[in-house]
Amino acid sequence: MAKHDPDLSLLFHALADPTRRSILTRLAETPARVTDLAGPTGLRLPTVMRHLSVLEQAGLIATSKDGRIRTCAIVPEALDPVRTWLDEQRAIWEARLDRLDAFVMNVMKESVE
Amino acid sequence: MAKHDPDLSLLFHALADPTRRSILTRLAETPARVTDLAGPTGLRLPTVMRHLSVLEQAGLIATSKDGRIRTCAIVPEALDPVRTWLDEQRAIWEARLDRLDAFVMNVMKESVE
DNA sequence: ATCATGCTTAGCCATGTCGCTAACTATCGC
DNA sequence: GCGATAGTTAGCGACATGGCTAAGCATGAT
Structure with a gap:
């Protein structure tokens, strides 16, 4: 059942933080030192260190x-597992779309209230 | 800079929990009642409700x-923004791959110690 | 009307997260 | 060696998260 998928x-937890995502985007340009990464965030070094270790552990x-x-x-x-999971889900979700369509339409109407 | 991207x-936070991911996978098969969703998880109803509201808010x-x-x-x-972000990142990351390659190789050697 | 069912709310507890400061270590330049 | 620089560690406080129980409310069946 894929219950245990640490x-x-x-990965998702690491990506859930805007600071960490911006660090990633920054690093996509070029490798950088810790201090360089801390600069744009406005955060203190120890805080950035924590974010970095979260990213590294992921x-x-x-x-x-x-x-x-x-x-x-x-x-x-590192993003491959995320992409894979997303692809799997999309495959399943779309396979059932026909069955869901009517239901979702109903919800749409109701959820206006 | 896309700093604020609630x-x-x-989304990422909602997906970071195994229970919530399994609920999603279960729902991909067919819509379900709250109690039906609680069953397989072994969790109590209020707990499941919380997970559901996280999923709904996302x-x-x-x-x-x-x-x-x-x-x-x-x-x-709902997964589209995630997919989009992933695509963007992959685009950037791969564009810089050549520049990173040598560096990563170095890291690999060092990180054995 | 009464009772079971299905969900909801309120609130507790343990733990995790995210920010900080303060103090420490390790290098580099002089 | 001495001071500046780069990173690290320890520990604090505020708040979020994930689980629970207990009690409440609404609906459906009898």
Whole structure:
């Protein structure tokens, strides 16, 4: 039943935060240091560190330390499970669309009230 | 900068919970009553209600009440923003892949330690 | 009218999340 | 070595989340 899917939960949770998404978008341009990432967010370093470790645990970014500088970069294939799940769901959902159509129409009318 | 994107945050957060994902998968088969949804989860009704309202606020399901029975159904197009965001990210990420490749390789070697 | 059913509300508890400050460690430049 | 820089750790406070029970309300069946 795919009850236990820690990967997806970690990924979705990591993506649920606007700050983390903006960090990802920022990292998509080019790898960056922790301080560089903190700048645009307006958040303190420890806070950003936390976000980064959430992203790293979800596998969305990889980091490496060179001297006293930690560099962060995205891990592009990390989004694959999300994409896969989405595709699966869409497949199922659309397969049942005909059956749902009438029902949804009803709901639409009712939910105006 | 797309800083404020409550939609995406709500969606991702709703999807971050295994129980909620299993409810969605269950609803993909056919609309169902609250009690029907509670059954497989092993959770109490109020708990399931909470999950349902999270899903509903995220726009992932729609519900309607007929007599004392509330029926829930998926809203297929609700996943579109997620899909769109994913597509955008993939586009950006892949565009920079060449630049990242070498870096990621380095990280891989280092992160063994 | 009465009772069972189905949902809802209120409220409790444990835990998790997200922000912070303060203090610490580790490098780099001089 | 000394001070500045980059990151890290520890711990706090406010609030959100996810589970529960208990009690309430509305509807359907008898």
